[in-house]
Amino acid sequence: MSQTVDRALSILPLLAEGPADLGQVADRLGVHKSTALRLLRTLHEHGMVYRQSDQRYRLGARLIALAQEAMENLDIREIAHPHLVRLNEQCGHTVHLAVYEEDEVLYIDKVESRYPVRMYSRIGKPVAITVAAVAKLLLADLPAAERRTLADKLDYPMYTSRSTPNAPAFLRELEKVREQGWATDLGGHEESINCVAAPIRGADGRVVAAMSVSAPNVVVTADELLTLLPLVRRTADAISGEYSGKTPVKEVTS
Amino acid sequence: MSQTVDRALSILPLLAEGPADLGQVADRLGVHKSTALRLLRTLHEHGMVYRQSDQRYRLGARLIALAQEAMENLDIREIAHPHLVRLNEQCGHTVHLAVYEEDEVLYIDKVESRYPVRMYSRIGKPVAITVAAVAKLLLADLPAAERRTLADKLDYPMYTSRSTPNAPAFLRELEKVREQGWATDLGGHEESINCVAAPIRGADGRVVAAMSVSAPNVVVTADELLTLLPLVRRTADAISGEYSGKTPVKEVTS
DNA sequence: CTGGCCTGTTGCATGCTCTGCAACATCCAT
DNA sequence: ATGGATGTTGCAGAGCATGCAACAGGCCAG
Numbered sequence A, B: 001m002s003q004t005v006d007r008a009l010s011i012l013p014l015l016a017e018g019p020a021d022l023g024q025v026a027d028r029l030g031v032h033k034s035t036a037l038r039l040l041r042t043l044h045e046h047g048m049v050y051r052q053s054d055q056r057y058r059l060g061a062r063l064i065a066l067a068q069e070a071m072e073n074l075d076i077r078e079i080a081h082p083h084l085v086r087l088n089e090q091c092g093h094t095v096h097l098a099v100y101e102e103d104e105v106l107y108i109d110k111v112e113s114r115y116p117v118r119m120y121s122r123i124g125k126p127v128a129i130t131v132a133a134v135a136k137l138l139l140a141d142l143p144a145a146e147r148r149t150l151a152d153k154l155d156y157p158m159y160t161s162r163s164t165p166n167a168p169a170f171l172r173e174l175e176k177v178r179e180q181g182w183a184t185d186l187g188g189h190e191e192s193i194n195c196v197a198a199p200i201r202g203a204d205g206r207v208v209a210a211m212s213v214s215a216p217n218v219v220v221t222a223d224e225l226l227t228l229l230p231l232v233r234r235t236a237d238a239i240s241g242e243y244s245g246k247t248p249v250k251e252v253t254s
Numbered sequence C: 001c002t003g004g005c006c007t008g009t010t011g012c013a014t015g016c017t018c019t020g021c022a023a024c025a026t027c028c029a030t
Numbered sequence D: 001a002t003g004g005a006t007g008t009t010g011c012a013g014a015g016c017a018t019g020c021a022a023c024a025g026g027c028c029a030g
Helices: A003-016 A022-029 A033-045 A060-074 A075-091 A133-140 A146-154 A167-180 A222-226 A231-247 B005-017 B022-027 B035-047 B061-072 B074-093 B131-142 B144-153 B167-180 B221-224 B229-245
Strands: A049-051 A057-059 A094-101 A104-111 A182-187 A193-203 A207-218 B049-050 B057-059 B096-099 B102-113 B183-186 B195-199 B207-216
Touching: A003 A022, A003 A033, A003 A049, A003 A057, A003 B005, A003 B035, A022 A033, A022 B229, A033 A049, A033 A057, A033 B005, A057 B061, A060 A075, A060 B057, A060 B061, A060 B102, A060 B229, A075 A104, A075 A207, A075 A231, A094 A133, A094 B074, A104 A133, A104 B035, A104 B061, A133 A146, A133 A167, A133 A182, A133 A193, A133 A207, A133 B144, A167 B207, A182 A222, A193 A222, A193 A231, A207 A231, B005 B022, B005 B035, B005 B049, B022 B035, B035 B049, B074 B096, B074 B102, B074 B207, B074 B229, B096 B131, B102 B131, B131 B144, B131 B183, B131 B195, B131 B207, B144 B167, B195 B221, B195 B229, B207 B229
Parallel strands: none
Antiparallel strands: A049 A057, A094 A104, A094 A207, A182 A193, A193 A207, B049 B057, B096 B102, B096 B207, B183 B195, B195 B207
16 A cells, blocks of 8 residues: 555565565565665664675564564463463473464464474464464364465465365365364374364454464374373363453553 | 655554554554554555454564564574583573674573573563673674763663663673673572673674573572583584684575 | 776655545444 | 544645666776
């Protein structure tokens, strides 16, 4: 809607791929160098980009700090965290918390496995949306029409032979997940890693977040992991209860 | 430099304080509601802000994802991480890695203490710049003029009775840190927590990052923690060596 | 040393694009 | 129903971003 801002913001994902110099930015934006320079300057003043010693630009520190504050403002996270920790203490595996927002699913919290083998994932990282158990739960709760639109828009990378191959298969899976009220990912993202996930619901019954327990085959088999399902669901329900019960009003001392 | 972008970006820190509605945003920007609306719409299209169910805006998921990528692009982090883990295995305490950028110091990596008592800090969180040991190291390396300018600009919150009280004291402390090549924070941020920190230097000898070991009084006394100094310095030097040695050129497959 | 080439920077005139206004829409509480 | 919130749209005017061209500075090769 606003051309200038639109262009400026387009610079950020571009720089996320790696540092770039003025010329490269101008080219990829399709604008004159001087225009790109002024946009970058403005971004710089706000700390959104940083100019490294070789004069190239990369994403700046303020961006990281803002994202940090953004995550701390998500109150599901605060409420859920102690529960996640407790679950981790009980089962020992990696526990994740994720939310859906505008065609993306993001991990917003994580408690590491106490086993030496850890999986690669990071808070803030977008989830493999077509295969992750938490993603299935979050998407399964969308209205059917929206689900279909989104499913068509997605790519279906074959991380492994058990990855969701295409939109129809994905929609069928979502329907199943929707009915059973929980989800799994059995080697769909990484061959040797399995997950069980359960939904966290708000007062109105809508899914506001999802949590999962993940473990590699070498630690527990998929079947053994599935025995944890009741525990995971109980934890998720406990969080749901607390989230719905407490006043969702946040007092911010500004 | 660019008014429109400037205004749009000003919205982000504003929303970081907490969700706000259109009117509040317009007021605090000093613009007409319709203007604020269009800016917010543009931010929304880029996923930088999110409109929650009560129509208020808050920071969006793309911001978090971008920050995530930004951190992954910092190569000091990749190089340092295994060293930090090893140090943590040796001493058991919380290990932090931080960088300075444009008047801010940020934690960019952390390995948690293996003791049950943990300290509150998060990756991406800005550091208490006037007291943290890592901050002192990073600032002590700036040119004297810049140091003075910055010191004047800062606030000096008295977190504890041992916090740095004002600019002159801070500059004196920086001078000392600069000469000795390491730094401590003995209860300057939280009464019962002490840190020892050492600098990580690039090929040109400039400090590019700083790392610290932190532990609460209840686990080890300040004196005991200080005995770890040689180990911390050795680790920092090892990282420095690897960072300088390797080709700093980053190949990006675009 | 000197010339060419590359990248980043500045001043300026043009006109596109952003702005504020006012009217409208919508919702809630009175 | 009626008033007053809040969010939204169309429009005309002008403020501001744009691209151009000229300049500055670094780097390499000759």
